[in-house]
Every structure is written in structure tokens, then in C-alpha cells.
Ligand code: HEC
């Protein structure tokens with residue numbers, strides 16, 4: 436935290452401890468043992484006695500304890516405390532303990548190929564849990580995907596369906612590079628190539644004359660990644676454009692938008708977060724989803 440905030444926290448904490456202490460002293464000095472306060476609640480009167488000793492000392496103890504705690508642990512702004520304890524250190528120690536304990540359970544599957552592991556119920560159960568924790572935010576609880584996040588249960592793969600390839604995807608992440616074409620193609624050319632893309636998946640509402648013109652643009656600008664027949668190429672993460680599976684929606688306007696503005700879907704890398712043993716099991720789980 437900034438030093439201004441640090442000072443604010445430090446001073447506010449110490450001042451409130453001091454105020455607690457002073458209130459306790461005040462209670463002791465202004466009370467009049469044996470006399471009433473003069474308040475009268477439905478005929479019930481209140482003695483103006485000081486706090487009972489056990490209460491007073493109990494309070495004092497919490498103040499002393501608080502000061503000791505604030506010296507030992509970090510609590511006063513940026514002051515680190517004499518113990519050297521940190522939240523990150525604690526987390527790392529806990530993680531190491533968990534890794535030592537559970538690591539071997541994950542490691543035992545490392546030598547089994549992904550394809551074979553994808554039929555192992557025990558491994559799939561672990562994979563399912565890890566998927567829910569790490570992947571479902573984007574890919575959905577059952578891997579069904581959503582706008583911009585690929586469905587992992589279908590037959591189309593942007594980057595490839597081999598077990599080893601799926602593992603590479605999860606370990607290193609992926610970044611799709613579909614360029615924006617609005618600076619290269621003018622509006623009518625974009626309309627034409629959009630029509631051609633629609634015609635590739637045999638849509639009934641296609642204007643064939645426009646599509647025929649669009650084919651040239653496709654061959655010039657798009658075939659390098661999407662392939663001359665639009666079947667896609669996993670080397671570039673370029674999707675098959677000839678089927679009914681669309682990452683960014685199937686309407687004419689969505690497809691035109693993708694062509695105009697480009698698309699750059701990004702799959703985060705999990706090597707550091709999960710480690711390769713867990714990723715291996717996850718790859719098997721993902722593989723099992725489409726089988
Ligand atoms: C922050 C969102 C996000 C999270 C979390 C995420 N992914 Fe992804 N994932 C994506 C996106 C976006 C893509 C598509 C990248 C692209 O457009 O090429 C993708 C692609 C993939 C692919 C490639 C699919 C194909 O068709 O080739 C696999 C496999 C995959 N993710 C598995 C996982 C697994 C397993 C996890 C959990 C460990 C995970 N993802 C977590 C966003 C995410």
C-alpha cells in the first residue's frame with residue numbers, strides 16, 4: 436500500500452487502542468461506588484460502580500495482546516512484523532504441503548498416453564474437478580463453450596484434437612490471429628467475401644452472384660490460413676468455415692464483423708498454475724468430452 440495509506444492505517448489502529456485504554460481509565464476514575472447514577476428505568480435504578488475487576492483486566496489483556504500481535508505479525512500499514520509471516524508465504528507453504536501429499540497421485544498417470552487416460556474413470560474424475568475449478572468459467576461447466584469460447588465437446592478443433600496437441604494448448608495457451616480486413620478490402624469486397632463464407636456452409640439465403648465475386652478475395656487473402664476449401668488449418672488455429680460450428684455466431688452480421696475487425700481469441704497458459712502432471716490429466720478429460 437502507499438505510504439499515506441500505511442500511515443493512516445497505523446495511526447488509526449494505535450489511536451483506537453489508546454482510546455480504548457483511556458475509556459477504561461475514565462470509567463475507573465469517574466465512577467462513584469455505592470451511589471446510583473440517578474437514572475430510573477421503570478423503577479429500576481443503576482449503581483454507578485466501576486467495571487468489575489475481571490472485566491477491567493480482561494479488557495486490559497486484549498489491549499496488551501493486540502499490541503503484542505501487531506509487533507509480531509504484519510498489521511500496522513507496511514510494517515512487516517518481527518515474525519516474517521506473509522500471506523503469500525503461508526499460501527506457498529500450504530501449496531507445497533498439498534503438492535507433497537497429492538503430487539504423487541497426479542504423477543502416477545504421467546506416463547499413460549492421453550488417449551488411453553481418456554478412458555480411465557479415476558483420472559477422469561480428477562480431471563472433471565480440475566476442469567470445474569479452472570476451465571468452466573470460460574468453457575462452461577460441461578465444456579459446451581459460449582460466444583468466443585470454443586465448445587470442447589464437438590468435432591471441430593481450432594488447434595488440433597491429438598492428445599499431445601490438447602496438452603500443448605493447455606500448457607502454453609493459444610492466441611488466435613485473425614487479422615482485420617477493413618483496411619485491406621473495401622466495403623463491397625467485404626460484403627462479397629462474407630457472402631462467399633456463408634455459401635461455404637451451404638446456407639439457403641446466399642446471394643450466389645456476390646459469393647462468386649467473393650471467392651476471388653477468399654483465395655487471395657483467406658486461403659493461406661483457412662485453406663483453399665475453407666476447411667481450416669490447426670497450425671494457425673484457423674477454424675473450418677464449411678460447417679455449422681461458429682465461434683463468434685452464425686449470423687451474416689457477426690461473420691461480417693469478424694472479417695472486418697478480426698478476432699483474437701486467447702486461451703491462457705496453465706503450465707505455471709497447474710503443473711504438467713495435472714495438465715496431462717486435464718488433457719485426457721478434455722479428450723474424453725468429444726468421444
Ligand atoms: C479465460 C478464459 C479461458 C479459460 C479459463 C480456459 N480457456 Fe481454454 N480457451 C479459451 C479460448 C478463448 C480459447 C480459443 C482460443 C482461440 O480462439 O484460438 C480456448 C481454447 C481451448 C482449447 C482448444 C480448443 C480447440 O478447438 O482447439 C482447449 C483444449 C482448451 N481451451 C482447454 C482449456 C482447459 C482444459 C482449461 C482449464 C485448464 C481452459 N481451456 C481454460 C479460453 C479459456
Ligand code: HEC
Nearest residue numbers: 611612613656657660671672673681682683693698699700
Ligand atoms: C493469418 C491467418 C488468417 C487469415 C489470413 C484469415 N483468417 Fe479468418 N480466422 C483466423 C483465425 C486464427 C480465426 C479464429 C479466431 C479466434 O479464434 O479468435 C479466424 C476466424 C475467422 C472467422 C470467424 C469464425 C467463427 O467460427 O466465428 C471468420 C468468419 C473468418 N476467420 C473469415 C476469414 C476471411 C473471410 C478471411 C479473408 C478475408 C480470413 N478469415 C483470413 C485466421 C485467419
